[in-house]
Amino acid sequence: MTQDYSNHMHHPVPTYIASALCLLALGIFVGGGTGSARDIGLLALTLSVVTLTSISRLYTTTLQDRIIRLEMQIRGEKILAAPQQALLARLRPKQVAALRFAGDEELPALVERTSAENLKPADIKKAITNWQPDYLRT
DSSP states (O other): OOOOGGGOOOOOHHHHHHHHHHHHHHHHHHTTOOTHHHHHHHHHHHHHHHHHHHHHHHHHHHHHHHHHHHHHHHHHHHHSOHHHHHHHHHSOHHHHHHHTTBOTTTHHHHHHHHHHHTOOHHHHHHHOSSBOOOTTOO
């Protein structure tokens, strides 16, 4: 779908659901719910925490992948030819994230191979001979 002003808004539905579950639990606990009502409140609170924890992890890794993509674009400008930079720009975020472990001398060929063979991230990592560690990954 093409994004424009009319459809650019992000509606974090899981966050809305988690908030509603949390409010339900709060209402039950503040209202002095007992028995099965208290069980429903605990379930609602548990589902809310699980949902928010999942969202947090998803947002963290998505943001990290965006940062890695930017880092790789900057790195690519220094060591990749223009056609290779274009190939890098077309790769999926997880492929780009896997390529970041490659040393500068092997990155150009690995970008071309990843594009030509549509390598999976695990296959990209296995193909790397000069591993560059990333100790800052969350």
